[in-house]
Amino acid sequence: MGQKVTKAVFPVAGMGTRFLPATKSIPKEILTLVDRPLIQYAIDEARAAGITEFIFVTSRGKGALEDYFDHAPELESSLQKSGKSELLSIVKNTNMESGAIAYIRQHKALGLGHAVWCARRLIGDEPFAVILPDDVITGDVPCLKQMVDAYEETGGCMVSAMEVSRDKTSAYGILGVREESGPMFSVSEMVEKPAPGEAPSNMAVIGRYILTPQVLSNLDEMKKGAGGEIQLTDAIATEIREGRDVYGYQFSGQRFDCGSKAGYLQATVAFGLAREELRDEFAAYLDQISAAKKAAE
Ligand code: G1P
Numbered sequence: 001m002g003q004k005v006t007k008a009v010f011p012v013a014g015m016g017t018r019f020l021p022a023t024k025s026i027p028k029e030i031l032t033l034v035d036r037p038l039i040q041y042a043i044d045e046a047r048a049a050g051i052t053e054f055i056f057v058t059s060r061g062k063g064a065l066e067d068y069f070d071h072a073p074e075l076e077s078s079l080q081k082s083g084k085s086e087l088l089s090i091v092k093n094t095n096m097e098s099g100a101i102a103y104i105r106q107h108k109a110l111g112l113g114h115a116v117w118c119a120r121r122l123i124g125d126e127p128f129a130v131i132l133p134d135d136v137i138t139g140d141v142p143c144l145k146q147m148v149d150a151y152e153e154t155g156g157c158m159v160s161a162m163e164v165s166r167d168k169t170s171a172y173g174i175l176g177v178r179e180e181s182g183p184m185f186s187v188s189e190m191v192e193k194p195a196p197g198e199a200p201s202n203m204a205v206i207g208r209y210i211l212t213p214q215v216l217s218n219l220d221e222m223k224k225g226a227g228g229e230i231q232l233t234d235a236i237a238t239e240i241r242e243g244r245d246v247y248g249y250q251f252s253g254q255r256f257d258c259g260s261k262a263g264y265l266q267a268t269v270a271f272g273l274a275r276e277e278l279r280d281e282f283a284a285y286l287d288q289i290s291a292a293k294k295a296a297e
Pocket of ligand 1: 193
């Protein structure tokens with residue numbers, strides 16, 4: 001029932017103040033887990049879900065992102081000459097086909113809804129995905145692919161969802177759960193960053209969305225919501241109010257909040273341990289520090 005989703009928006013205009021001073025000169029999306037920048041994980045997930053057009057909503061100081069996805073002929077030929085074929089293929093895998101990637105500037109930091117709205121002309125009249133690269137999700141089937149498969153049956157809008165502890169609701173968009181069927185449920189309401197006492201549930205929106213172009217029209221109103229920002233959550237909630245379907249999708253996989261220092265460090269440990277060539281040495285080191293910590297207690 002859902003149309004094929006081929007475009008994805010990556011809102012990457014945020015200043016990344018939580019990672020200052022690093023983000024004074026590098027975009028936070030270039031911070032690495034082991035040896036790959038956060039943005040690479042987001043792009044790989046989009047590709048695995050069949051996305052072929054990548055729209056970056058950027059801001060000042062994000063030039064490193066454009067360079068990252070550009071071809072690097074000198075580097076490639078030097079790797080080729082020195083016979084480093086494995087590294088060469090890793091580098092080549094970051095290249096984007098000409099015309100597959102577009103950059104739009106968000107001139108003012110007016111919120112996530114506004115950032116997505118900035119991409120409206122490139123999206124046109126078709127459903128599209130939104131990926132927040134801060135949310136890194138691992139799993140056998142990439143999260144967006146799980147959603148795209150489910151979306152084929154449903155159409156409408158779909159957001160990825162995960163239960164969080166009650167005291168954390170004010171950090172997320174929170175969903176009212178109407179009717180569950182498997183990992184999917186129909187959403188009765190959506191509230192951006194409610195206090196625990198006002199949250200309709202503890203089911204949070206995680207940074208993967210499949211949205212209809214109607215959401216972009218809803219954003220035309222430029223209504224400010226939580227934190228005085230133009231919120232994507234509010235534009236999706238308008239869909240529910242107007243009687244159109246919105247679904248939550250409880251993905252299988254593990255999510256790391258790489259927008260926070262603690263989450264980023266946890267992801268670093270998990271991704272380090274997942275690498276065969278690092279595992280033994282890294283695990284031994286973790287054992288050693290945890291034993292030393294216990295001994296000190
Ligand atoms: C954004 C969204 C929020 C969502 C969250 C997921 O908030 O506004 O609804 O739950 O991403 O990571 P942010 O983390 O940018 O404040």
